[in-house]
Each structure stands twice: as structure tokens, then as C-alpha cells.
Amino acid sequence: MADIPLRIISEYASTERIVNLSWTISQLKLKLQPVTGIPPSHQQIFYKMSSGKKIAVESPDDESFRLRPFLLEPYDELLVVDTRPVSEKPNFLSEAGVDRYVLPEEEYKKKDQKLGYFDPNDPSYEQAKIDDIAQEVEARGIAVGKRCRVDEDDARRGEIKYVGEVKEIPGLGAWVGVQLDEPVDKNEIMKNYQTQESQIGQGLGGSEVGPFANNR
Numbered sequence: 563m564a565d566i567p568l569r570i571i572s573e574y575a576s577t578e579r580i581v582n583l584s585w586t587i588s589q590l591k592l593k594l595q596p597v598t599g600i601p602p603s604h605q606q607i608f609y610k611m612s613s614g615k616k617i618a619v620e621s622p623d624d625e626s627f628r629l630r631p632f633l634l635e636p637y638d639e640l641l642v643v644d645t646r647p648v649s650e651k652p653n654f655l656s657e658a659g660v661d662r663y664v665l666p667e668e669e670y671k672k673k674d675q676k677l678g679y680f681d682p683n684d685p686s687y688e689q690a691k692i693d694d695i696a697q698e699v700e701a702r703g704i705a706v707g708k709r710c711r712v713d714e715d716d717a718r719r720g721e722i723k724y725v726g727e728v729k730e731i732p733g734l735g736a737w738v739g740v741q742l743d744e745p746v747d748k749n750e751i752m753k754n755y756q757t758q759e760s761q762i763g764q765g766l767g768g769s770e771v772g773p774f775a776n777n778r
Contacts, residue, residue, distance in 0.1 A: 564582050564583055564584055565580050565581070565582050565583075566580070566581060566583065566634060566635065566636045567579070567580055567581075567636050567637055568580075568581045568634065568636075568637065568638055568639070568640050569637060569638070569639045569640065570594060570597055570598065570640050570642065571639055571640070571641050571642065572597075572598040572599075572600060572641070572642040572643070572644065573598075573643075573644055574598060574599050574600075574644075574652075574654065575597055575598050575599070577597060578637075579593070579594075579597060581593075581629065581634070581640075582629075583628070583629045583630045583634065584628055584629070584630065585628065585629055586624065586625060586626060586627060586628050586629075587607075587619060587620065587621060587624035587627050587628075587629065588602065588624045588625050590607070590619075590629060591605045591607070591624070594607075594640075594642055598642045598644075599652065600642060600644045600646075601646075604644055604645045604646045605642055605643070605644070605645070606618070606620075606642070606643040606645050607619040607620070607640055607641070607642055607643075608640070608641040608643070609632055609634060609638065609639075609640060609641075610638065610639040610640075610641055611638075612638075616641065617632070619632060619640070695736055696736065699725060699736050704722065704725060704738060705722065705725060706722055706723060706724065706725060707721065707722065708721070708722045709721055709722075710722055710738075710740060712740055712742070718742050718743070718744065719742070719743050720740040720741050720742035720743050721740065721741050721743075722738060722739070722740055723739045723740065723741045724737070724738070724739030725737075725738055725739070
């Protein structure tokens with residue numbers, strides 16, 4: 563059998579190729595150059611045995627020595643090492659010198675489908691977020707007159723007095739106004755109003771709504 567499939571592995575590639583055992587070592591290196599990107603003069607080839615041992619595929623005369631004596635078998639591995647100094651090796655990860663095409667903004671705006679583009683200021687995005695929050699408010703049964711628990715540990719209880727937007731406070735979605743059963747000082751109220759978005763919007767959000775007893 564003259565032709566056998568071998569796995570070719572290098573720093574830049576891992577592939578399978580048909581190799582003719584009648585080739586000389588020099589012929590093999592020429593065939594491997596377009597596969598590995600390594601010039602023949604800088605290729606050091608090893609045959610990896612099933613035991614894991616590596617045998618150098620070389621001879622005093624690569625021009626005439628053929629591959630058959632190496633007893634290669636189908637799907638064996640040939641490891642191709644690049645002996646060039648690091649400074650001479652290609653850097654395929656570098657973007658230096660790579661020309662990029664940038665689509666003009668005018669052309670981009672004409673396209674109906676814009677893949678990979680996200681505009682957080684798009685009115686449709688803002689409306690979608692508002693709709694999602696409204697659905698969550700409804701799904702959780704948050705409504706004026708309902709009893710609720712607030713704070714991170716659900717320690718305080720009160721009654722929902724308002725659900726909706728507050729024009730004086732920026733942000734999308736509904737605010738929940740809660741009259742607590744126990745009074746709190748103004749500093750603590752301001753601290754609560756300055757917290758990040760709660761599960762349903764912003765501000766003193768009701769973390770749980772239910773028919774709790776009025777403990778006033």
C-alpha cells in the first residue's frame with residue numbers, strides 16, 4: 563500500500579492528508595509547506611508512535627531517502643515543528659497590517675436587517691423594556707391596595723399606595739409607592755430611593771405581595 567492517510571499536526575494546523583510512502587523526505591516537506599505554513603528548510607518532522615514515543619523523520623540525505631522504512635501506518639501522527647526563531651515566525655493572531663472594511667454610516671442606515679448592532683436608545687427597545695416590566699408587575703399581582711413586604715430581608719410590611727412612573731425620577735418602568743406600617747426617618751427613605759433597580763423597576767419595590775395582616 564503506497565498511499566496512507568496520516569494526521570499532520572503543527573503549531574498552526576491540525577489536519578489529515580494522504581501521504582505516499584514512495585516520497586522522499588524532501589518531497590514530504592514540500593507537500594507539507596502549504597499545509598503547515600512552514601518552509602521545508604525549517605521543518606523538523608517527528609513520527610509519533612502509538613506508545614507516545616517520537617521518532618525523527620530524517621536522514622543524512624533527505625533528497626533520496628524515502629518514507630517506507632519508517633513503517634508508517636494509516637492515521638499515524640506526523641508532528642511538524644517550526645525551527646525558525648520566534649521573531650521570524652508569522653503571528654496569525656496579530657491584526658497589524660490587516661486592512662478592514664468599514665461600512666459607511668449612510669449605507670448602514672439603508673439596510674433593513676442590521677446584524678450585530680444594538681442601539682440602547684432605540685425607542686422600540688425602551689418600549690419593550692417598559693412592556694416587560696408592566697407584565698411582571700401584573701404577573702406578581704402588584705396593585706394599589708395590596709399588602710407587601712419590602713427591604714432586602716423582607717422585614718418591613720406596608721400597603722401599596724401607588725404603581726406607575728415618577729416623572730421627577732429618571733429611569734424606565736414602574737415605581738411602587740409603599741406606605742409602611744412603621745415610620746422611618748427621612749435619611750433612610752432617601753437611601754431606599756437611591757438603590758439600584760429592584761425586581762420590578764426602581765425605588766421602594768415590593769419584594770413580596772400578599773394578604774398580610776395589618777400590624778399597625
